[in-house]
Amino acid sequence: MQADFAYEPVHDGAGIQLAVTILADRDAVRAQMREDAEAAGYRVLECCGLDEYASGASGGLGDLVLVDCVEPDAGAMALLSRLDMRAGKSGAQLIVSTTMDALDAVFGCFSMSGAQILVDPGHAERVIAIGRSLAHVPNLRLRELAEEDRLMLLRLTEQVAGMAERLEKLSPGQREGGGAFRLEASSSAWRGAGDEYVVRSENTAVPRLPEGPVIRALIARRQARAKFFDADLFADPAWDILLDLAASRSERQQVCVTSLCIAAGVPATTALRWISQMVDTDLLVRIPDPHDRRRAHIALSDNTADMLARYFSEIGLGAKEQVLVL
Structure with missing residues:
Protein backbone atom coordinates (compact mmCIF):
# COMPACT_ATOMS: atom_id res chain seq x y z
CA MET A 1 0.00 0.00 0.00
CA GLN A 2 1.48 3.36 -0.98
CA ALA A 3 1.59 6.20 1.47
CA ASP A 4 -1.20 8.67 0.82
CA PHE A 5 -0.44 11.95 2.58
CA ALA A 6 -2.82 14.82 2.01
CA TYR A 7 -2.26 18.25 3.52
CA GLU A 8 -4.07 21.52 3.48
CA PRO A 9 -2.36 23.94 1.07
CA VAL A 10 0.65 25.48 2.77
CA HIS A 11 1.09 29.26 2.80
CA ASP A 12 3.75 31.74 3.78
CA GLY A 13 3.23 34.59 6.25
CA ALA A 14 1.54 36.68 3.56
CA GLY A 15 -0.97 33.96 2.81
CA ILE A 16 0.59 32.96 -0.52
CA GLN A 17 0.64 29.26 -1.26
CA LEU A 18 4.16 27.86 -1.15
CA ALA A 19 5.65 26.78 -4.46
CA VAL A 20 7.79 23.87 -5.57
CA THR A 21 10.33 23.59 -8.37
CA ILE A 22 10.66 20.06 -9.79
CA LEU A 23 13.70 19.13 -11.86
CA ALA A 24 14.09 15.62 -13.22
CA ASP A 25 15.10 14.10 -16.55
CA ARG A 26 13.24 10.84 -15.95
CA ASP A 27 9.62 11.34 -16.97
CA ALA A 28 8.17 8.84 -14.50
CA VAL A 29 10.12 10.26 -11.59
CA ARG A 30 9.19 13.83 -12.51
CA ALA A 31 5.51 12.89 -12.65
CA GLN A 32 5.69 11.15 -9.27
CA MET A 33 7.44 14.13 -7.71
CA ARG A 34 4.76 16.45 -9.01
CA GLU A 35 1.99 14.26 -7.66
CA ASP A 36 3.61 14.06 -4.22
CA ALA A 37 4.30 17.80 -4.03
CA GLU A 38 0.76 18.69 -5.01
CA ALA A 39 -0.61 16.23 -2.47
CA ALA A 40 1.54 17.93 0.17
CA GLY A 41 -0.10 21.28 -0.56
CA GLU A 52 15.78 22.89 -19.75
CA TYR A 53 15.99 24.65 -16.41
CA ALA A 54 19.70 25.33 -16.80
CA SER A 55 19.13 26.86 -20.23
CA GLY A 56 17.45 29.82 -18.63
CA ALA A 57 14.04 29.24 -20.19
CA SER A 58 12.79 28.74 -16.66
CA GLY A 59 14.38 30.49 -13.72
CA GLY A 60 11.94 30.51 -10.83
CA LEU A 61 12.98 28.83 -7.59
CA GLY A 62 10.24 27.51 -5.35
CA ASP A 63 10.17 27.35 -1.59
CA ASP A 73 27.81 15.44 -15.98
CA ALA A 74 29.54 18.82 -15.92
CA GLY A 75 26.35 20.71 -16.79
CA ALA A 76 24.28 18.96 -14.14
CA MET A 77 26.91 19.48 -11.44
CA ALA A 78 27.15 23.17 -12.28
CA LEU A 79 23.37 23.45 -11.98
CA LEU A 80 23.33 21.60 -8.65
CA SER A 81 26.02 23.91 -7.27
CA ARG A 82 24.02 26.96 -8.32
CA LEU A 83 20.88 25.54 -6.75
CA ASP A 84 22.78 24.90 -3.53
CA MET A 85 23.97 28.50 -3.45
CA ARG A 86 20.57 29.96 -4.30
CA ALA A 87 18.75 27.79 -1.79
CA GLY A 88 21.33 28.55 0.88
CA LYS A 89 20.76 32.29 0.41
CA SER A 90 16.98 32.21 -0.07
CA GLY A 91 16.12 29.58 2.55
CA ALA A 92 14.49 27.26 0.01
CA GLN A 93 14.60 23.59 0.94
CA LEU A 94 16.23 21.03 -1.34
CA ILE A 95 15.44 17.34 -1.69
CA VAL A 96 17.81 15.61 -4.10
CA SER A 97 17.55 12.00 -5.24
CA THR A 98 20.41 10.20 -6.95
CA THR A 99 22.05 6.79 -7.32
CA MET A 100 24.90 5.18 -5.41
CA ASP A 101 27.14 5.51 -8.46
CA ALA A 102 26.51 9.25 -8.69
CA LEU A 103 26.47 9.95 -4.93
CA ASP A 104 30.01 11.31 -4.54
CA ALA A 105 29.59 13.81 -7.36
CA VAL A 106 26.14 14.91 -6.20
CA PHE A 107 27.12 15.13 -2.52
CA GLY A 108 30.03 17.41 -3.36
CA CYS A 109 27.68 19.98 -4.90
CA PHE A 110 25.82 20.70 -1.66
CA SER A 111 27.46 22.54 1.21
CA MET A 112 25.28 25.60 1.86
CA SER A 113 21.64 24.54 1.69
CA GLY A 114 21.40 21.56 4.05
CA ALA A 115 19.88 19.51 1.24
CA GLN A 116 18.25 16.18 1.99
CA ILE A 117 20.00 13.64 -0.27
CA LEU A 118 18.17 10.40 -1.01
CA VAL A 119 19.86 7.41 -2.63
CA ASP A 120 17.71 5.24 -4.92
CA PRO A 121 14.62 6.26 -2.92
CA GLY A 122 11.27 4.59 -3.08
CA HIS A 123 8.01 6.49 -3.20
CA ALA A 124 7.61 6.40 0.59
CA GLU A 125 11.07 7.87 1.17
CA ARG A 126 10.29 10.82 -1.07
CA VAL A 127 6.98 11.41 0.69
CA ILE A 128 8.70 11.33 4.07
CA ALA A 129 11.37 13.78 2.87
CA ILE A 130 8.64 16.19 1.76
CA GLY A 131 6.96 15.67 5.13
CA ARG A 132 10.20 16.64 6.87
CA SER A 133 10.38 19.80 4.79
CA LEU A 134 6.82 20.64 5.82
CA ALA A 135 7.90 20.49 9.46
CA HIS A 136 9.46 23.91 8.85
CA VAL A 137 6.13 25.39 7.75
CA PRO A 138 4.23 27.05 10.62
CA ASN A 139 0.62 26.18 11.38
CA LEU A 140 0.64 23.09 9.17
CA ARG A 141 -2.45 20.89 9.52
CA LEU A 142 -2.95 17.33 8.35
CA ARG A 143 -6.24 16.93 6.52
CA GLU A 144 -6.51 13.19 6.05
CA LEU A 145 -3.96 10.62 7.10
CA ALA A 146 -4.56 6.89 7.31
CA GLU A 147 -3.48 5.24 10.56
CA GLU A 148 -0.83 3.13 8.82
CA ASP A 149 0.67 6.23 7.20
CA ARG A 150 0.45 8.17 10.45
CA LEU A 151 2.49 5.48 12.22
CA MET A 152 5.07 5.41 9.43
CA LEU A 153 5.55 9.19 9.59
CA LEU A 154 5.71 9.06 13.39
CA ARG A 155 8.41 6.37 13.33
CA LEU A 156 10.51 8.40 10.89
CA THR A 157 10.09 11.58 12.92
CA GLU A 158 11.08 9.78 16.10
CA GLN A 159 14.07 8.18 14.37
CA VAL A 160 15.43 11.47 13.05
CA ALA A 161 14.74 13.35 16.27
CA GLY A 162 16.26 10.56 18.33
CA MET A 163 19.34 10.52 16.13
CA ALA A 164 19.93 14.23 16.64
CA GLU A 165 19.26 14.01 20.37
CA ARG A 166 21.67 11.11 20.87
CA LEU A 167 24.42 12.96 19.07
CA GLU A 168 23.80 16.36 20.62
CA LYS A 169 22.89 15.33 24.18
CA LEU A 170 24.48 11.92 24.59
CA SER A 171 26.29 13.08 27.73
CA PRO A 172 27.54 16.26 29.37
CA GLY A 173 30.25 17.58 27.08
CA GLN A 174 32.30 20.47 25.90
CA ARG A 175 29.50 22.80 24.86
CA GLU A 176 26.89 24.43 27.03
CA GLY A 177 23.89 22.16 27.26
CA GLY A 178 25.85 18.99 26.49
CA GLY A 179 27.38 17.53 23.40
CA ALA A 180 28.58 14.42 21.63
CA PHE A 181 31.88 14.37 23.52
CA ARG A 182 32.32 13.25 27.11
CA LEU A 183 35.30 14.68 28.93
CA GLU A 184 36.77 13.71 32.26
CA ALA A 185 36.45 16.27 35.04
CA SER A 186 39.42 18.59 35.31
CA SER A 187 42.02 17.53 37.86
CA SER A 188 44.51 19.39 40.02
CA ALA A 189 46.90 19.32 37.07
CA TRP A 190 44.94 22.28 35.66
CA ARG A 191 45.65 25.80 36.89
CA GLY A 192 44.40 29.17 35.79
CA ALA A 193 46.75 31.65 34.16
CA GLY A 194 44.81 34.79 33.35
CA ASP A 195 42.27 33.90 30.71
CA GLU A 196 44.20 30.79 29.65
CA TYR A 197 44.87 27.38 31.08
CA VAL A 198 47.96 25.24 31.05
CA VAL A 199 48.25 21.55 31.81
CA ARG A 200 50.80 19.85 33.95
CA SER A 201 50.65 16.14 33.49
CA GLU A 202 52.74 13.45 35.11
CA ASN A 203 52.38 11.44 31.96
CA THR A 204 52.98 13.63 28.94
CA ALA A 205 52.24 10.84 26.47
CA VAL A 206 49.13 11.62 24.44
CA PRO A 207 47.12 8.59 23.26
CA ARG A 208 47.25 8.01 19.53
CA LEU A 209 44.94 6.05 17.31
CA PRO A 210 45.91 2.41 16.77
CA GLU A 211 47.38 1.41 13.44
CA GLY A 212 44.92 1.01 10.58
CA PRO A 213 45.13 -2.82 10.39
CA VAL A 214 44.29 -3.05 14.10
CA ILE A 215 41.11 -1.02 13.66
CA ARG A 216 40.26 -2.87 10.44
CA ALA A 217 40.52 -6.15 12.35
CA LEU A 218 38.09 -4.78 14.93
CA ILE A 219 35.71 -3.77 12.15
CA ALA A 220 35.99 -7.24 10.56
CA ARG A 221 35.08 -8.86 13.86
CA ARG A 222 32.04 -6.64 14.17
CA GLN A 223 30.97 -7.51 10.64
CA ALA A 224 31.43 -11.23 11.27
CA ARG A 225 28.33 -11.21 13.48
CA ALA A 226 26.20 -10.91 10.35
CA LYS A 227 27.21 -14.46 9.41
CA PHE A 228 25.26 -15.80 12.35
CA PHE A 229 22.68 -13.13 13.22
CA ASP A 230 20.47 -10.67 11.39
CA ALA A 231 22.69 -7.68 10.65
CA ASP A 232 19.87 -5.29 11.59
CA LEU A 233 20.13 -6.58 15.14
CA PHE A 234 23.48 -4.86 15.53
CA ALA A 235 22.96 -1.77 13.37
CA ASP A 236 25.07 1.02 14.83
CA PRO A 237 25.85 3.39 11.96
CA ALA A 238 27.44 6.14 14.05
CA TRP A 239 30.00 3.79 15.58
CA ASP A 240 30.72 2.02 12.28
CA ILE A 241 31.26 5.43 10.64
CA LEU A 242 33.66 6.47 13.40
CA LEU A 243 35.62 3.22 13.20
CA ASP A 244 35.99 3.41 9.43
CA LEU A 245 37.17 7.02 9.58
CA ALA A 246 39.56 6.21 12.45
CA ALA A 247 41.16 3.45 10.39
CA SER A 248 41.41 5.73 7.38
CA ARG A 249 42.97 8.51 9.45
CA SER A 250 45.62 6.10 10.74
CA GLU A 251 46.26 4.98 7.17
CA ARG A 252 46.30 8.62 5.98
CA GLN A 253 43.57 7.82 3.47
CA GLN A 254 40.78 10.13 2.38
CA VAL A 255 37.22 8.80 2.56
CA CYS A 256 34.50 9.59 0.05
CA VAL A 257 30.89 9.68 1.12
CA THR A 258 29.96 6.60 -0.93
CA SER A 259 32.58 4.50 0.86
CA LEU A 260 31.40 5.81 4.21
CA CYS A 261 27.77 4.96 3.44
CA ILE A 262 28.82 1.38 2.71
CA ALA A 263 30.85 1.21 5.92
CA ALA A 264 27.83 2.40 7.94
CA GLY A 265 26.02 -0.86 7.24
CA VAL A 266 22.62 0.76 6.76
CA PRO A 267 20.75 2.02 3.67
CA ALA A 268 22.64 4.87 2.02
CA THR A 269 19.91 7.45 2.66
CA THR A 270 19.95 6.57 6.38
CA ALA A 271 23.76 6.73 6.42
CA LEU A 272 23.64 10.20 4.84
CA ARG A 273 21.30 11.41 7.60
CA TRP A 274 23.78 10.16 10.21
CA ILE A 275 26.72 11.76 8.42
CA SER A 276 24.86 15.06 8.19
CA GLN A 277 23.97 15.01 11.88
CA MET A 278 27.53 14.07 12.84
CA VAL A 279 28.93 16.94 10.80
CA ASP A 280 26.43 19.31 12.42
CA THR A 281 27.54 18.20 15.90
CA ASP A 282 31.26 18.53 15.05
CA LEU A 283 31.99 14.84 15.27
CA LEU A 284 32.96 14.86 11.60
CA VAL A 285 34.20 17.49 9.18
CA ARG A 286 33.56 17.95 5.50
CA ILE A 287 36.76 18.57 3.50
CA PRO A 288 36.59 19.88 -0.08
CA ASP A 289 38.73 17.96 -2.54
CA PRO A 290 41.68 20.28 -3.34
CA HIS A 291 41.86 18.88 -6.86
CA ASP A 292 38.14 19.07 -7.59
CA ARG A 293 36.15 21.63 -5.60
CA ARG A 294 32.92 19.96 -6.68
CA ARG A 295 33.76 16.91 -4.57
CA ALA A 296 34.16 16.52 -0.84
CA HIS A 297 35.57 14.02 1.61
CA ILE A 298 34.52 13.22 5.19
CA ALA A 299 36.97 12.97 8.09
CA LEU A 300 37.07 12.86 11.87
CA SER A 301 37.33 16.20 13.58
CA ASP A 302 40.47 16.54 15.69
CA ASN A 303 38.43 16.36 18.89
CA THR A 304 36.73 13.17 17.75
CA ALA A 305 40.05 11.59 16.81
CA ASP A 306 41.39 12.48 20.26
CA MET A 307 38.34 10.98 22.01
CA LEU A 308 38.64 7.79 19.96
CA ALA A 309 42.35 7.52 20.77
CA ARG A 310 41.50 7.88 24.46
CA TYR A 311 38.78 5.25 24.12
CA PHE A 312 41.10 2.76 22.45
CA SER A 313 43.73 3.43 25.13
CA GLU A 314 41.10 2.88 27.83
CA ILE A 315 40.25 -0.58 26.49
CA GLY A 316 43.90 -1.49 26.06
CA LEU A 317 44.08 -1.06 22.30
CA GLY A 318 46.97 1.36 21.97
CA ALA A 319 48.83 2.61 18.96
CA LYS A 320 51.42 -0.18 19.22
CA GLU A 321 49.02 -3.05 19.82
CA GLN A 322 49.05 -5.99 17.44
CA VAL A 323 45.99 -7.34 15.70
CA LEU A 324 46.25 -10.64 17.56
CA VAL A 325 45.49 -9.04 20.93
CA LEU A 326 42.04 -7.87 19.86
Missing part, protein backbone atom coordinates in the same frame (compact mmCIF):
# COMPACT_ATOMS: atom_id res chain seq x y z
CA TYR A 42 2.48 22.96 -2.79
CA ARG A 43 1.70 24.68 -6.07
CA VAL A 44 4.03 23.71 -8.90
CA LEU A 45 6.13 26.64 -10.10
CA GLU A 46 8.39 24.74 -12.51
CA CYS A 47 8.42 21.11 -13.63
CA CYS A 48 11.02 20.25 -16.26
CA GLY A 49 14.32 18.55 -17.02
CA LEU A 50 17.65 19.73 -15.67
CA ASP A 51 18.96 20.94 -19.04
CA LEU A 64 10.84 23.64 -2.05
CA VAL A 65 13.09 22.25 -4.79
CA LEU A 66 12.85 18.59 -5.77
CA VAL A 67 15.72 17.34 -7.92
CA ASP A 68 16.44 13.95 -9.44
CA CYS A 69 19.99 13.63 -10.79
CA VAL A 70 21.34 10.25 -11.90
CA GLU A 71 23.88 11.41 -14.50
CA PRO A 72 26.01 14.13 -12.92
